[in-house]
Amino acid sequence: MNRAVTRLLAIGLLALAVLVLALWLGAAIGETAIPMDVVAKTAANRLWGAGYDLDRIDEGIVWNYRLSRAVVAACCGAALALSGVVLQSLLRNVLADPYVLGISAGASTGAVGVVILGLGAGVLSLPAGAFLGALTAFGFVALLAMRSGRGTGAVILAGVAGSQLFNALTSFIVTKAANAEQARGIMFWLLGNLSGVRWPDVWLALPVTAVGLLVCLWHARALDAFTFGTESAASLGISVRRAYVVLVGVAAMMTAVMVSIVGSIGFVGLVIPHAARMVVGVRHGRLLPASALIGAVFMIIADILSRIIIPGQVLPIGVITALVGAPAFALILSQRKATA
């Protein structure tokens, strides 16, 4: 028992160290490289008023732009990876993730509906609109998949239909109602973009990710019980409907909040859970935290790459994740065929 606790603590500390290192790099690397020690001193100044004498501009870049951006990137990666694990396990579908199932597209439509059309008359915030859009899209896709036979293929095809429909709706709203400047901004945001991220975004992204992780961990054993399908889960004592509502709700919430902050980013939710399974196996007690960590680190690195790969230009982060994710997706597809 004591050894298990020590081990858990050691692994937790190691994970934290990896995460801190990634954030550190994320704040140091960029168009103007800032030395690692300056980053550390900035953090010390801001977190507990250490009083180091630093260049005001460097300190400002590190704290106001890069660190907040890196934290949101980490949250986004973790949240999307967790959503992917949950959807893959609940639907027993290796190709499920919020992007493939149209949840991200629905969230975009909801967000655009609030921003451009003013839906919700000011009561509905941007993330809430995205959440409603995400749930609507999932409902649509689930209904369509159920009517077309519930198989792995049916779910994915329904997801394609859902994504297309909601992306078309988004384009329609933007083209019809937005002015040219709004439209340009939204199109850039739609591809996934961390440029505008500041600390207020952190105070939304961080709690949502933390709550999402806790709820998922709370249901880790329930997710394990879905290994042999819903009926098997029910016979193992899982209240299937409740598990579905809570877990799909949490996945939709995490996806919607991330979409409302950084736009819709593909392939993270799909690929990261598979990578994590290769490292820690299929048990959700390990798979969930591992996916969250790998997702967070992956996203910070993707963000760094998006800033330095073309000098003087920022690439949408969705481009980087797709460049890595699409080949991985192809690999998963072909492996699935080999084992089936």
Add this chain to the structure above:
Amino acid sequence: MSLSAHDLSWSAGGVSILHGVSLEVRPGELLGIIGPNGSGKTSLMSLLAGIRRPQGGQVLLSGQSLHGLARREVARRIALVEQQAETAERITARQAVELGRTPHLGAFTPWSNQDDAIVDLALEEVAMTALAGRLWHTLSGGERQRLHIARALAQQPEILLLDEPTNHLDIGHQIGLLHLVHRQNLTVVAALHDLNHAAMFCDRIALMQAGRIEAIGPPSEVLTAARIQSVFGVAAEIVRDGAGGCFIRYRHPDLPAPRAGWIAAAS
């Protein structure tokens, strides 16, 4: 611990599948459910397990309605082995059996040595200890089915429900698996296809046809040539042994029907 069904009805997709099914499972018995394809065996099993809610009637567990009880509470007392439950996950044989502990563990209850011991025992019962580390997709159909039984045993239920547990197994594994289940000190309800297996292992048999229970009782009483002819549409002779057992010999459809005296001589 008693399980009983009272006037159950169930329909799916507008098609009525069970009509007014009542039966009582006696503690410690092995009750076989037999009947043609589509007679409602699988539906009855899932209603008895409480994973579906009947549209009419109710299932009582020790006098309490199954749907008044928490799912987890039910899963500690009743384990269900479905037909051919499969997974694409890279799960090991042992991990599949460990799932049986789910109803006994809270969200953050740590896995204990006792859980390990229960899983070890369940693996031993089905003779899968040596293959415990193997990945699911490398195992044969018979091995997978034995693991499903082991998972159900790890649930430590009082009642075990099996839905056609011997499908797709060779005869050696079929008999072995039924013998294994029979040895357990459990109340067992098993939907079976093979009438001779039902006759060999069951204390009682319920014969289903078109969503109703046609007959229920000891195998030698339920299995008659006339019933097998009317329910399955197959001519058969029932051969009885001195100890109250019986077995069924099917007749080739091309052969003329046996004379009455011939059956009398055989029985």
